[in-house]
Amino acid sequence: MMLQDVSRLNNLINSILKLSVFDYGRSARRMKHDYQVHSADELLHGLIDEAIIQCKLPAEAVTIKGTLSQKCVADRSWLKIVIDNLFDNAIKYSVNPARIHISLESTPDEIVILFSDEGIGIESRDQQKIFNKFQRIDRPDSPSVKGTGLGLYWVRQIIRDHGGRVSVSSAGRNKGTTFRIGLPVYPVSKRRYINNLLKLSKTMQTQTDSYEE
Numbered sequence: 001m002m003l004q005d006v007s008r009l010n011n012l013i014n015s016i017l018k019l020s021v022f023d024y025g026r027s028a029r030r031m032k033h034d035y036q037v038h039s040a041d042e043l044l045h046g047l048i049d050e051a052i053i054q055c056k057l058p059a060e061a062v063t064i065k066g067t068l069s070q071k072c073v074a075d076r077s078w079l080k081i082v083i084d085n086l087f088d089n090a091i092k093y094s095v096n097p098a099r100i101h102i103s104l105e106s107t108p109d110e111i112v113i114l115f116s117d118e119g120i121g122i123e124s125r126d127q128q129k130i131f132n133k134f135q136r137i138d139r140p141d142s143p144s145v146k147g148t149g150l151g152l153y154w155v156r157q158i159i160r161d162h163g164g165r166v167s168v169s170s171a172g173r174n175k176g177t178t179f180r181i182g183l184p185v186y187p188v189s190k191r192r193y194i195n196n197l198l199k200l201s202k203t204m205q206t207q208t209d210s211y212e213e
């Protein structure tokens with residue numbers, strides 16, 4: 001158990017370190033990117049499966065539906081932080097053992113991830129606030145769980161950096177919560193934007209290579 005805790009803390013520390021660089025230099029030049037063209041289906045199923053194992057969720061706790069045929073441009077390690085945070089929240093903000101429903105869909109322009117839980121829900125007046133830095137919602141009926149109020153702030157920043165968007169919806173208290181993430185499809189939409197991401201990644205790679213030499 002101690003080893004497992006150490007590994008969980010290690011992951012947390014690594015993501016905090018990575019994200020502090022991210023926050024320090026919103027200037028993309030300072031960040032290390034590894035944007036690649038991915039099969040959206042492989043990428044997302046892979047990240048979801050890893051999170052289920054890491055969170056030790058029983059098989060029946062998560063339903064996943066939908067298959068994607070598109071490609072997207074993504075930095076896998078940044079998207080991992082996004083998916084891990086959504087799982088972490090769904091577990092923390094459920095009173096009963098978490099039940100998570102994930103749906104992978106697409107529109108002509110976007111790959112859409114719908115991530116729902118059956119937890120404590122979020123009232124409409126709080127729904128926009130939760131993406132702010134250090135924002136936590138104080139509710140007497142909220143499970144007493146620890147947090148920093150940074151997770152969803154990072155989620156929004158990372159998704160924006162991928163040219164995508166994130167939103168939340170909930171029918172209210174104890175009615176569960178759904179996060180919707182839209183990522184641009186490659187190469188149909190925002191072609192110039194995602195080509196820039198790929199170029200940026202290559203430049204960073206060259207800079208790192210020459211630095212290491």
Ligand SMILES: Nc1ncnc2c1ncn2[C@@H]1O[C@H](COP(=O)(O)OP(=O)(O)O)[C@@H](O)[C@H]1O
Binds near residue numbers: 136137146153176177
């Ligand atoms: N799935 C969810 N269900 C209900 N409330 C949520 C959920 N995810 C996030 N929240 C609310 O949004 C706040 C901000 O979330 P987050 O940025 O991940 O910070 P943290 O989890 O560290 O508190 C949480 O404190 C909680 O009040």
Ligand SMILES: [Mg+2]
Binds near residue numbers: 088089147149152
């Ligand atoms: Mg969180």
